[in-house]
Amino acid sequence: MSTFVVHQALFGQDDSWGFGLLSTTHPNQSLVRRMGNSTDLIEQVPDQVSWQPTLRGRKWNEYYLLFKTYPDSSIGMRPGRVFSHVLIIESVNLPTVSNLRPLLDLLPIQLNKDIVLDPVSVAPSLPQQIDITPRLGYMLQQYVSPTRSGPLIWAGQYGFEEAIVLLWQAIDDREREQLSFNIGFMPTQLRNPADRLQLVSVPQSLLDRWRPNFTVIDINASHTNLNELEAFLAGDFNNCPNLSFILKELGIDSRSLNDLDALYRVASIASNITGASLQEILALASVIHYYKPSENSAKQIKDRIIVRLKHLISNDETGNLARLGSLKNNSLSAVDLSTIATAITTRLIELMLLGLDSQLLSIITQWPNEPSRTWWRTSLLAALENIFSKWTAGSERIVFGLWSQPFESVNDFFDLLPDTERIESSLLSALPDSLPSKAWETGIKLAQVEHWLRLHLACLLKLFNLQDALKKHLEIDVSSTYMAALQLARDQQNPLEFIDAAITLEEGRLIELAGQLCNSDPDLLKNLDITKNGWQKVWLSSVGSEGNLWNSLKQPNQITESIFDHLIAGGQVLPELIKKISMSTQADLRAYSNRSTLWPLLDKNNRERFLLATATGLLTHEKPEDSSYHLEPELIEVFSRDNFFAHVIANPTISLGRLVTYIDRFKLAEANIVKYIQTYNGRSESGDIVALGQLIHRNRWTTAAEQVVNLARRISAFKQAIPFCIDLLSRYNRVKVYFYFGDLLQALPTTVDIRSDWWSTLLEEAKLVYPDGPRQNGIWSDSGGKDHVVKVSVNGGEQWNDLLSGIRRGRFSVSIDSLLAVMIEDSPRNETFKMLQQTISNAR
Structure with missing residues (x-):
């Protein structure tokens, strides 16, 4: 390390009596002069306080000023004046100066204004x-x-x-x-x-x-x-072996108090890793992570940390494993973290096997899922995947414990759950009686993600009342064929509350299940409120497609009338319910006072059924045929139908007299009475029979008149009707009357010409059987007649008319007896000829 130069300067009272630069070795005196204020003693010294020359130091821009300040009481000095001897050091050189003593020796102990200043060359120094x-x-x-x-x-x-x-x-x-x-x-x-x-x-x-x-x-x-x-x-390095060791291992030369304090706290751990606790090992690993040594630095410490961690993990039974979550992805190498993760996974599985699931739960929920700790999350996921695949009661408790966490923080754990009905059933059977509301919310989210609808509803029922729970549940349970979840609610909840919820929500499956409840316990229908659509649906569902609406209900008439009063008042009644009623015993509305207002409100098919049932009821229990009996137009129209007549004649309460009155009031067609007469096989009062004949006579029903004749042959009492029908009969049928009912001849109307009817009948039958005339088949000659009297210039019919007229007046020798005898011989199967022969007395 090279030396550097330290300049000196003296500051004190200058010629202007101010505090300023007196001398300096620095080439830039202007720069040094600006340092003056920093070297003065600007603090106010209290009276009676004395002080000795003192060492001072502070930063000044890019320089560090190391100086000694002296009290200056020399002659001519202002009171309180000081004198400073300053060493000017460039700040960039300070890191090389660890021992300050050589620099302090440059500063005089006592005030020396005459000292000669020179630049000083300073060598770097170590601690x-x-x-x-x-x-x-x-x-x-x-x-x-x-x-x-x-x-x-x-x-x-x-x-x-x-x-x-x-x-x-x-x-x-x-x-x-x-x-x-x-x-x-x-x-x-x-x-x-x-x-x-x-x-x-x-x-x-x-x-x-x-x-x-x-x-x-x-x-x-x-x-x-x-x-x-x-x-x-x-600087006593002999008495800090642990701190020196870790500084050397990590390659750290910092003397920052924060760094040294952090390292000091784990230094003894680094020197004795084999005896360190998990908490101590993690503290050491955190410090190593913070200082991020190179791959080769601290390798001995790192290797020993891994060995110790594996040992601690495999033997931990106190739940301290959670502390390992503090390690971040770059706390150790990827290989080392993978090794630790495997050991953690193994230990977590062992804890589960030991029945320590509560301890395991505490460990896996200790740390949030963060990108900086993916290694930790990976170890937990691997353990849970194994635990969930080998599903036990402990697995259930783990899931319920995870519910206490926000769903987003543990959803990756839930992703490991086997998506099977068996797991859902297991969770349902073990569902706790109570959990914090946040836990139930997590359970709801899990069930929704897994589409475990039974569990979803079960959790909702822990948080909400039945109706609100069902409403929220139906937002995801939308399959009309899936019933299991809703059946769970039906079976576990109060039946009345379940029915109320079904009525309010009006969801098809709820209606069906509520209907099943009512079917099993009819007393549940006692609260039936027909003004609510939901109740109408539940009622319908309770009886099914073939059931009887009224089996379990008292006062069906009152209920029926309430339904129709509600409809008339503008309320809604389900078309299916109206149809069901129209097909039940309550379709007979004869006692309902507002039926005339009701008819227009019903659709065609339902109205038809109600009208038919009501008309039938009236026939059975009243006398709607009486002209004084008030009927609305709709019922009159039903009674007037030909196709309703079958109901009339089939009704055992309808006598012949009522039938006659009925037909007369409702103006039925002749075919109806004809059908009745054809099938009649009962007994009637004389007055009723006469009334029948009079009815036929008034309406001029010829076919009915003929049927009366036939009926009278089966039931002799009906002979009383014949006098009223005789003039409606054909000549042939009148002759039949003469033949079969000769005792009635005196009762017939005086306008009846029996002789003319007999001859007219013979004429018509002769024309029909022998259209070519009397000579056909030798009929005329065989009867003793002469062929020359037959007028060949006219047709056969006119020939018959001429000859029969002549026989009747006696113009020919041929008698009517001989002519009929020949005809019967020639046409032995002709019943008309036979009948005429038997009634020949009427021809005289």
């Missing part, structure tokens, strides 16, 4: 061992104290220079230009009271003013048992 007095030991102890603030106060002036020399050597060479030492009188005159790198000499008489706020090094202060840090700062 020297300093004899430490008890008082200097105490100063060192206070200097390194982390709790001290502000300057060190040296009591009096005795020993002040030795203290400066020691402090100069103790501080880091890069901090020396910040060190200042001075003489002080009043605390208020201190330029920077917070600066720790200050040593101030204070006269004994003024110390009481400094004690309250500053650390005072009293004359009798003592500290002799120096620790290694203090010994190192004093």
Whole structure:
């Protein structure tokens, strides 16, 4: 190391009686002159306080001023004037000066204004061992104290220079230009009271003013048992082996108090790694990480750290493993961290096997997931992957314990969970009765991510009331076919509360499950409120597609009327419910007073069913056919339908008399009464039969009249209706009446010409059977007639008309008896000819 030059200067009272530069060796006198104020004693010295020449030092721009200031009471000096002998050192040279004594020797002990100044060539110096007095030991102890603030106060002036020399050597060479030492009188005159790198000499008489706020090094202060840090700062390297060792291993030459203090704290650990605790090893590793030695530096210490860590990890049963999380990715080499991570993973798995899952949980949740600690997270993930793959009750407890952490901080752990229904079921079966709300929130997020819908709802139910829990759950449980989660709520919650929630939310699956509850326990329907759509849905669901709405309900009539009153008032009623009612026993609305208002509100199909049921009910229990019975137009239209007549005639309460009245009021077509007469097989009152005949007569129903004749042949009582029907019959059928009901001849209307009917019937049948005329098949000649009387110039029909008219008037010798006999012989299967022969008396 090369020498450097130190210039000198003298400052004191100049010719103008001011304080200024008197002489200097520095070539730039203008520069040195500006240093004057920094070398003057501007502090006010109290009266009666005396002081001796004192060593002072401070930074001035790029220079360090080391000087001694003397009281100057020479002749001609102003009172309080001082004189300073200054050494001017460039700051860049300070790191090379560890021993300040050679420079101090350049400053006279007493005031010497006549001294000859020369530039001084100074050689670099190394730290020297300093004899430490008890008082200097105490100063060192206070200097390194982390709790001290502000300057060190040296009591009096005795020993002040030795203290400066020691402090100069103790501080880091890069901090020396910040060190200042001075003489002080009043605390208020201190330029920077917070600066720790200050040593101030204070006269004994003024110390009481400094004690309250500053650390005072009293004359009798003592500290002799120096620790290694203090010994190192004093240059006593024989008494700081541990600190010297770690400084050498790490290749650190810093004398910064912060550095030396940190290293001192782990120095003994570095020297005895095999006996160090986990906490001590981590402290040592943290210091090594901070100073980032080269790969080859501190290799011995690093290797021993790894060996010790592996031993501590494999034998730890106290949960101290979590301390390892303080190691960062660059605390050790990647290879070393990987080795430690493997050991940690192994130990965590062993803890799980030992049933120490609570201890394991404490370890894995100790440190947040940070990029600077990926090695630690990797070891935890590897352990949990193994633990979750071999799922046990302890695994459940680990998961529940992780719930106490924010989801985002442990979601990578949850990613290791097997996404199976078995795991969800296991967690459900072991779900704690209570956890902090934050834990349930984490559980909810996990269930949502894994799509464990049963667990999701179970956790929601721990935080919210049933309805709110279901509402939140349905935001993710959207499959209309998945029922398991909702079934869980149904089975575990109060049935009434579950039904209320289903009614409010009106979700299809909830409705179905609520319906199942009502089906199993019909008493749950006692709170049925038909004004709520949800209740209507639950009610429908409870009976299913084939069930009876009314099996479990009392007063069905009242409920039905309430439903329709609600609909009439503008409320909503489910179309499915209306349809279901329309297909039930309550479809008969004959007793409902507002039905006339209801009909227009129903859709076509439902209205039709209600109308049919109501009409049938009226037929059975009332007499809607009476003209005095009030009916709304819709029902009149139903009763007037031909297709409803089947319900009428099938109704066992409908007598012939009621039927006649019914047909008469509702103006049914003839075909309906014809069908009835054709199938009639009962007994009727005489008056009802007469009424039937009168009905047929009024409506001029010829077909019905003929059916009455046929019916009278089966049921003789119906002969009473024939007189009213006779004039509606064809001649042939009238003849049949004469034949079958001869006893009625006196009861027939006087307008009836029986003889003409007989001859007209014969004429029509002859034309039909023998269209070519009387000579066809020799009918006329076989009867004894002469062929020449047959008019060949006309057709067969006219020939028959001429001949029969002649027989009737006696113009021909052929008798009607012989003619019919020949016809029957020729057409033996013709029933008309036979009937005419049997009633021939009517032809006379």
